[in-house]
Amino acid sequence: MNNVVIIGSGCAGLTAAIYTGRANLKPMVIDGHEPGGQLAITTMVENFPGFPDGILGPNLIDNMRKQAQRFGAEFKSGAITDVDLSKRPFKITAGNETHETRALIVASGATARLLGLESERKLIGYGVSTCATCDGYFCRGKDIAVVGGGDSAMEEANFLSRFASKVYLVHRRNEFRASKIMIDRTRANEKIQFLTPVVVEEISDVSKGGVENMTLRNAETNQASTLPVSGIFIAIGHVPNTKVFRGKLDMDENGYLITRYGSQTKIPGVFAAGDVQDHHYRQAVTAAGSGCMAAIDAEKFLEMRSAV
Ligand SMILES: Cc1cc2nc3c(=O)[nH]c(=O)nc-3n(C[C@H](O)[C@H](O)[C@H](O)COP(=O)(O)OP(=O)(O)OC[C@H]3O[C@@H](n4cnc5c(N)ncnc54)[C@H](O)[C@@H]3O)c2cc1C
Numbered sequence: 001m002n003n004v005v006i007i008g009s010g011c012a013g014l015t016a017a018i019y020t021g022r023a024n025l026k027p028m029v030i031d032g033h034e035p036g037g038q039l040a041i042t043t044m045v046e047n048f049p050g051f052p053d054g055i056l057g058p059n060l061i062d063n064m065r066k067q068a069q070r071f072g073a074e075f076k077s078g079a080i081t082d083v084d085l086s087k088r089p090f091k092i093t094a095g096n097e098t099h100e101t102r103a104l105i106v107a108s109g110a111t112a113r114l115l116g117l118e119s120e121r122k123l124i125g126y127g128v129s130t131c132a133t134c135d136g137y138f139c140r141g142k143d144i145a146v147v148g149g150g151d152s153a154m155e156e157a158n159f160l161s162r163f164a165s166k167v168y169l170v171h172r173r174n175e176f177r178a179s180k181i182m183i184d185r186t187r188a189n190e191k192i193q194f195l196t197p198v199v200v201e202e203i204s205d206v207s208k209g210g211v212e213n214m215t216l217r218n219a220e221t222n223q224a225s226t227l228p229v230s231g232i233f234i235a236i237g238h239v240p241n242t243k244v245f246r247g248k249l250d251m252d253e254n255g256y257l258i259t260r261y262g263s264q265t266k267i268p269g270v271f272a273a274g275d276v277q278d279h280h281y282r283q284a285v286t287a288a289g290s291g292c293m294a295a296i297d298a299e300k301f302l303e304m305r306s307a308v
Contacts, residue, residue: 002028004298005092005101006073007080008241010037011284012274013107014064015291016298020105021071023299028101029068030094032079032241036061037109038275039284043125046137048284057125060284080108085248085267102305103269103298106249106257107291108241110275110282114234115147119203127211128203128232132156133283139163139231145170145214147200148235154182156235161191168227171196172219195227203232240276254279263294271297 003025006013013029020027034040039057046054069075076094084091089100112130114120120128129135132146136159144164146157149171157169169186174196176183186192195216201224202215213228240255250258250266256279263271273294274287 001089002026002099002101003302004028004103004105004295005030005090005099006105006107007092008032008037008107008109008274008276009035009061009065009075010107010109010274010287011039011061011064012109012276012287012291012294013037013105014061014068015288016105016107016273016295017068017073018064018071019292019295020298021068021073023295024072025299025302026072026074027068027105028074028076028099030080030092031075031077032108034109035077036065038112041124042134044138045134045284047134064288080244083244083248085270088269090269103302104271105263105291105294105298106242106245106265106270106272106276107274107287107294108276109287110238110240110256110279112234113237113239115200115236117200117203119206120232120234122206123203123209123211123232126209127230128234130234130238131282132159132233132235135231135233136160136163141165142230143228144168144231144233145195145227145229146233146235147171148237149173149176149178150235150237151178151182152237153235154178154186156233157186157192158189160233161189164191164231167192168229169194170198170200170214170216170227172199173197198225200232238275238279238282240279242276252279263290263297269298269301271301 042057078094082093143166145168197219198216257272257277271294273290
């Protein structure tokens with residue numbers, strides 16, 4: 001029997017593990033398919049407080065993991081495939097293993113949608129990004145592209161125009177999902193140029209370990225072209241990792257978990273933290289902050305029931 005199981009080992013899950021570990025709750029952390037979460041696949045992180053020269057994402061996450069282990073957190077590999085939250089203790093299944101727990105913290109994050117190109121995957125953190133807030137500062141004086149046609153693509157293009165010398169807004173259709181006000185604002189921005197209807201076919205140059213250009217194909221004329229850019233922001237949405245909680249926890253229309261009074265879900269004893277319940281801020285420090293909240297909430301929950 002576990003006091004606390006934490007689903008996910010990104011910054012939310014690891015911060016929850018540090019706090020519940022230091023509260024002597026001996027948390028069990030389930031890594032999932034992406035141990036360390038999104039920071040494990042990026043390079044330099046310059047906005048996490050405490051690192052004046054920045055820190056590599058994998059190093060930051062590795063430090064958090066060691067810190068959690070130091071306070072007794074146990075890590076298990078494997079992804080959660082089912083949960084029974086109908087009564088306590090909750091049952092958490094990862095493949096053939098089932099774990100029982102008095103409290104549960106869900107920190108399974110949200111995965112950015114990608115275009116599906118091999119080159120895109122290889123260049124994430126090396127010029128390809130899914131987060132303008134995180135990586136905009138690296139684009140000072142450069143020509144870059146934002147891919148997408150919704151409000152977030154427009155928002156990111158406008159934000160990035162503060163740093164970049166030129167922003168190409170690349171979209172596969174002539175019509176946009178974005179609201180009219182956002183489209184108008186973006187069109188009025190002199191630094192932003194719309195490129196439609198074009199499909200991204202390739203991002204180069206993987207062999208040089210950085211973005212130099214992208215190959216585009218016009219969806220109407222079928223003509224291919226090369227666009228020299230040094231950065232590409234993919235802004236086509238995120239998918240919260242909440243499939244196993246469908247019908248069991250409250251979610252919004254996009255599948256993000258709904259929390260109340262801090263980190264509480266609708267089921268007493270089940271808490272949620274990080275990007276899995278936050279489609280707005282999506283930052284390492286906010287995920288870590290909400291991991292701390294979930295840990296304190298779980299600890300109070302267990303204490304009130306004298307479970308530990
Ligand atoms: C390329 C990139 C660069 C970024 N750069 C920055 C930056 O510079 N600064 C910044 O503040 N933020 C940055 N971010 C955003 C930041 O990484 C996220 O906000 C943060 O990682 C969210 O933490 P999280 O713990 O909520 O989720 P995640 O980091 O997404 O972690 C989710 C965890 O849940 C696990 N999981 C998922 N499903 C299951 C399952 N079924 N069973 C078990 N485990 C599961 C995963 O394996 C993973 O360990 C960046 C993101 C990306 C993608």
